[in-house]
Amino acid sequence: MQSKLRIFASFLLVFSLTLGLFLTLSPKGVEANNGQGQGQETCPNTGGGWIKIDDLTSKTYEYTAPTGKLVSKVCYKASTVVTYYDVNPPKDKVLVESTAVNPGGQIADLSHASFLLIDKPIVEEEKHDLVLTSMCYDHINMVRVWRVFHKDKSDTYFPIQLGYKVVPGGINSLDKLFGFNHTEATRFTDPYLFETLYDEKPQTVILYWWNNTTQQWVMDDTKAANNTPCYCVKTTEYIGEWSDWTVDPSDESRFVRERVVSNLDSKNSEIVCSTEIEKDYEERDFCPWETATYADDPLCLPTGDGEDEDDDGDVQGVTTEVKGTTTVVLAATAAGDRSTVYLIQSLLMLVTGISLIYVGKEYINRV
Amino acid sequence: MKFKILNILVAVLVISTAIYTIFVFIPNTKEEVINTEIYAVADSTSFVEQENPLGKSLAFVDGNTYLYTFSVLNRDIPSRWEGKEISLKYTYLGEYSEDTVNELNELLLGDYKWQRQLDQNRNIVLGGPIFVMDNTYQLHTHNGLSLGNKHYLFGDLLHLLYSNGQLDGTQIKIGDTVLQAIWYKDARVLEDNRTPGGADLIISTCLERNGDRRLISGWIVISPEELQ
Numbered sequence: 395m396q397s398k399l400r401i402f403a404s405f406l407l408v409f410s411l412t413l414g415l416f417l418t419l420s421p422k423g424v425e426a427n428n429g430q431g432q433g434q435e436t437c438p439n440t441g442g443g444w445i446k447i448d449d450l451t452s453k454t455y456e457y458t459a460p461t462g463k464l465v466s467k468v469c470y471k472a473s474t475v476v477t478y479y480d481v482n483p484p485k486d487k488v489l490v491e492s493t494a495v496n497p498g499g500q501i502a503d504l505s506h507a508s509f510l511l512i513d514k515p516i517v518e519e520e521k522h523d524l525v526l527t528s529m530c531y532d533h534i535n536m537v538r539v540w541r542v543f544h545k546d547k548s549d550t551y552f553p554i555q556l557g558y559k560v561v562p563g564g565i566n567s568l569d570k571l572f573g574f575n576h577t578e579a580t581r582f583t584d585p586y587l588f589e590t591l592y593d594e595k596p597q598t599v600i601l602y603w604w605n606n607t608t609q610q611w612v613m614d615d616t617k618a619a620n621n622t623p624c625y626c627v628k629t630t631e632y633i634g635e636w637s638d639w640t641v642d643p644s645d646e647s648r649f650v651r652e653r654v655v656s657n658l659d660s661k662n663s664e665i666v667c668s669t670e671i672e673k674d675y676e677e678r679d680f681c682p683w684e685t686a687t688y689a690d691d692p693l694c695l696p697t698g699d700g701e702d703e704d705d706d707g708d709v710q711g712v713t714t715e716v717k718g719t720t721t722v723v724l725a726a727t728a729a730g731d732r733s734t735v736y737l738i739q740s741l742l743m744l745v746t747g748i749s750l751i752y753v754g755k756e757y758i759n760r761v
Numbered sequence: 762m763k764f765k766i767l768n769i770l771v772a773v774l775v776i777s778t779a780i781y782t783i784f785v786f787i788p789n790t791k792e793e794v795i796n797t798e799i800y801a802v803a804d805s806t807s808f809v810e811q812e813n814p815l816g817k818s819l820a821f822v823d824g825n826t827y828l829y830t831f832s833v834l835n836r837d838i839p840s841r842w843e844g845k846e847i848s849l850k851y852t853y854l855g856e857y858s859e860d861t862v863n864e865l866n867e868l869l870l871g872d873y874k875w876q877r878q879l880d881q882n883r884n885i886v887l888g889g890p891i892f893v894m895d896n897t898y899q900l901h902t903h904n905g906l907s908l909g910n911k912h913y914l915f916g917d918l919l920h921l922l923y924s925n926g927q928l929d930g931t932q933i934k935i936g937d938t939v940l941q942a943i944w945y946k947d948a949r950v951l952e953d954n955r956t957p958g959g960a961d962l963i964i965s966t967c968l969e970r971n972g973d974r975r976l977i978s979g980w981i982v983i984s985p986e987e988l989q
Contacts, residue, residue: 722965725901727967729906736790739785
């Protein structure tokens, strides 16, 4: 009898342990444990981050977290069942729906619910206030250069995806910039530049940035292209070497030599802005014509058909060329020197005065 | 007898002083006023069209005299001249001929004598005769060799700029016409009277009282675009 009793007790113990283990590992059991209670357990009361709403009477309940708070976990009780679940990601508004079934097979009404609140993370909203500037046009590479910077330091420095539109075209993406902190103060030292096509026509460009939150392009600054060339704003003159003297093909009575004067961009001497040919002339000597001596000499201009002629053309210079050389005449352009006149006049007056005084004195003595 | 001789000597001295004063001192020291009222800028339709651009911007009719306002654009004028209005008066003698030098010197010793520097309002009137040779105008003007410290002569102004190394590139405005000096030459013209080329106007003035040393400068007309 005792052995039967022992067997029964052992069986009861094994059964109890098995049942306990089963209840512990079953989902309901987990939920019950999470709720730290079974049966008539309730959701956490207000405190420790929880907010408890009592006296619910419907199958659903919508809860809105206070400003600056988000709901990260929900607990509700319907019928006798306490249910927990996480809200991931945390939300400022949650809808609690009862899933518990009452003995009648109906969805049980909620009796209360608790909400675990956490602080709402402070997320800086992406916003940009950008300044677009038309820098110049590069007629060699046929591009216009534009510059972008933040208007001021109050602007946010998110990684920024820039875009531009050449009116009336579509939006073109530019670089996605990380650490784009170009402000007006640093626009010269660390400029962000991009290029558009230069077609010698007026151009208007709209700058955009991509809003990751709204997933839309946001229109920012709009500017018309300026007419400042990138090169040759300032030039440096480069004067080449003179060529050798040769007889001027257009006028055999003179020699000509040439040199190239180039205007190079002051910043980049490889860019030639303009060139011009500078010519220098010199009269050719008129030589007595001696066939044997000068027939093959290109530097000597014969004055006739082998006959000597008087050389009378060099006194007045070149007289037929507009604005050419000329001669000046000797004109009497010297002003007179008055100092000698003043000196002589002063001496004459002095001597005359002294003489008159002396004669007057003699005359008085005689009388 | 001695007293008689003394009287004669004194009389001679008085008469000599009077003669010198009347015929030398007064003519040389009297400031003569330039008559500026009878001259006016000729109507542009009467200009003689020349290839020289100066002929298109200033009036040049043979024998006529013209008066234009004058200013120096990019150089300082002599301090003594400051506060006075400046004009340029010239008489155009036409194309150079054998008689031109005589006409030139007559005018320089007559209407443009060096004593005539100011008008009745004591404003400065620069000037001299102009003729054209080889399609280049030549203005001959007096220099008092005082660098503008005593005289109000065009030559003094040019001489001052030359002395300061500023003559090249000097811009002057005659009426509405701007001229710029592109070259200058200090030459003894009896030995070398040739000029460099390229000038629309040549201005010649003396650099010594008794000699042939002249300061010759070449000027071109520049447009408002070139001026900027």
